[in-house]
Amino acid sequence: MTTNNNDKNGDLCELTPLSNEEKEYAIQSLCKLLTFPTVSATAADSGAYVDCANYLVEQLHSLSIFSEDVYFLPESPPNCPVVVAHWKGIDESLPVLLLNSHYDVVPANPIEWTVPPFEGYRRDGKIYGRGAQDMKCVCIQYIEALRKISTQDSSFRPRRSIYLTFVPDEEIGGSGMAAFLDSNLYKQKLKKQGIALALDEGLASTDAVFSVFYGERLPWWVEVTAHGNTGHGSRFIDNTAVEQLLELANKALRFRQGQRDILHGEHANHENCAHAVAAKKKKTLGDVTTLNITSLEAGVKVGGTYAYNCVPPVAKCSLDIRISPNVVPSDISDMLDMWCQECSKTEEEHRVEWDFIADVGNDTDKHAITCTDKKVNPWYGVFCHAMEKSMKLKIQPQIFPAATDSRFLRVLGIRALGFSPMRFSEILLHENDEYIKEKVFCEGIAIYVGLLKELASQGKDIDEAAIMAEREETIQANGH
Numbered sequence: 001m002t003t004n005n006n007d008k009n010g011d012l013c014e015l016t017p018l019s020n021e022e023k024e025y026a027i028q029s030l031c032k033l034l035t036f037p038t039v040s041a042t043a044a045d046s047g048a049y050v051d052c053a054n055y056l057v058e059q060l061h062s063l064s065i066f067s068e069d070v071y072f073l074p075e076s077p078p079n080c081p082v083v084v085a086h087w088k089g090i091d092e093s094l095p096v097l098l099l100n101s102h103y104d105v106v107p108a109n110p111i112e113w114t115v116p117p118f119e120g121y122r123r124d125g126k127i128y129g130r131g132a133q134d135m136k137c138v139c140i141q142y143i144e145a146l147r148k149i150s151t152q153d154s155s156f157r158p159r160r161s162i163y164l165t166f167v168p169d170e171e172i173g174g175s176g177m178a179a180f181l182d183s184n185l186y187k188q189k190l191k192k193q194g195i196a197l198a199l200d201e202g203l204a205s206t207d208a209v210f211s212v213f214y215g216e217r218l219p220w221w222v223e224v225t226a227h228g229n230t231g232h233g234s235r236f237i238d239n240t241a242v243e244q245l246l247e248l249a250n251k252a253l254r255f256r257q258g259q260r261d262i263l264h265g266e267h268a269n270h271e272n273c274a275h276a277v278a279a280k281k282k283k284t285l286g287d288v289t290t291l292n293i294t295s296l297e298a299g300v301k302v303g304g305t306y307a308y309n310c311v312p313p314v315a316k317c318s319l320d321i322r323i324s325p326n327v328v329p330s331d332i333s334d335m336l337d338m339w340c341q342e343c344s345k346t347e348e349e350h351r352v353e354w355d356f357i358a359d360v361g362n363d364t365d366k367h368a369i370t371c372t373d374k375k376v377n378p379w380y381g382v383f384c385h386a387m388e389k390s391m392k393l394k395i396q397p398q399i400f401p402a403a404t405d406s407r408f409l410r411v412l413g414i415r416a417l418g419f420s421p422m423r424f425s426e427i428l429l430h431e432n433d434e435y436i437k438e439k440v441f442c443e444g445i446a447i448y449v450g451l452l453k454e455l456a457s458q459g460k461d462i463d464e465a466a467i468m469a470e471r472e473e474t475i476q477a478n479g480h
Contacts, residue, residue, distance in 0.1 A: 015391055015446040016148065023442045026144040027127065029059060030441065031120030033136045034129030040104045040172040044079040049168050052103050053081035056166050059143050060085045065150045075183040082176050083166040087158060094160040095194030095463055097455055100405055101139045102170035105131040112432045126435040134429035135201040137436050138420055139166055145448035158456030170405050177405040195414045196463060197379045200406040204422035209394040213418030215369030216400035216407060217286055217322035218329055221357040224248060228350050230313035239345045241315035242298050244352050248343045249317060252291055259288045286399025290322045318357060325367045325399055368410035370417060372397050376469045378462050379415055386454035421447040
């Protein structure tokens with residue numbers, strides 16, 4: 001394995017060299033995958049999910065290592081297939097490696113793009129399309145990395161089994177991953193056998209250092225409802241719902257600004273912010289709690305139109321809150337309770353309340369992260385060794401700023417790392433003209449070749465070490 005890692009000039013390294021034919025095949029596969037308009041809100045009804053899943057199955061079947069062990073999960077939601085592939089390991093009693101990716105995407109308005117969002121368009125060494133970074137690139141990188149591993153050395157076989165899952169609906173809550181965890185495959189087999197480590201999506205990095213995500217902020221979607229007096233719009237009416245809601249909204253915006261100041265290192269009130277975060281010299285989005293007002297609703301409707309001379313008795317807003325692991329979730333709950341109490345009037349009917357809009361796929365009262373202490377989590381040590389020692393690459397552990405399917409796994413105690421090998425790249429997920437550089441995409445395949453070979457070659461000793469380390473940590477935490 002050779003490296004040519006010139007960080008100063010932003011050159012990409014050639015790890016396990018891919019032939020020109022292998023590169024072109026992989027690029028063409030990604031371009032094809034980008035042509036399926038798998039927009040979460042519409043793809044089940046349009047058939048795009050099924051078409052895309054069938055293409056993934058076709059690509060997986062082209063690898064002899066999977067044989068017939070590629071299928072749609074029976075418990076998949078209607079018209080939303082979860083694709084599963086299984087490369088059998090030498091010792092199938094060992095906990096498995098899980099490679100997860102999602103093939104759904106957010107909407108793309110063609111009017112706002114300068115290139116077609118669903119044509120897998122290539123220009124100037126870049127692959128454009130909705131999902132190019134988030135995260136159809138990883139879907140193909142998994143497949144092509146395993147293809148390279150299996151053809152590079154036909155005698156190679158992983159010590160432990162590798163499972164691939166390609167799921168829909170990640171962008172709208174994660175019903176695909178939820179179906180996997182509710183399936184017989186997981187409950188009757190993998191839960192008992194164990195998942196040693198799961199890999200899922202990450203983010204691009206703008207410099208030479210790859211981001212590795214060991215946790216994410218806790219997503220809360222909250223609806224605030226204010227009740228107040230109503231009456232004719234020509235009068236001065238006291239205690240209206242709108243004024244109460246606006247008072248709360250202003251509190252929310254002040255909190256938002258304070259967190260934004262902390263992120264950018266400006267003078268800020270560090271209330272509701274852990275001391276460790278306030279003291280950090282360089283902070284990322286995952287270090288702070290974001291809050292955004294995502295909808296406002298008020299008015300009296302008559303026959304589908306607003307009665308502009310009526311003061312509405314009810315006003316609502318929704319909040320998207322992403323709670324940093326540095327903040328105790330109950331602190332945010334207490335803060336919302338306090339805001340509602342301060343904005344409510346004394347009369348029972350003039351009150352402000354908040355509640356969760358929906359279950360966003362994880363417990364709302366606790367964080368779940370994957371340990372990055374190599375003594376406690378030797379699997380993270382193997383990941384670091386493969387990246388830093390074997391491939392001479394730089395990594396930086398971080399908290400993911402948004403929500404991914406990894407949250408389902410971490411809540412169950414499954415080690416999960418978010419990793420999308422894209423460096424020297426602009427972060428373009430959910431942006432117009434989303435693209436990935438062809439060189440970056442192909443480098444990612446080579447990185448997965450080295451990473452997956454090292455992870456899959458670990459024997460039972462590492463599992464035993466992990467059990468002992470976790471047991472020791474539990475004993476110390478309990479003070480025994």
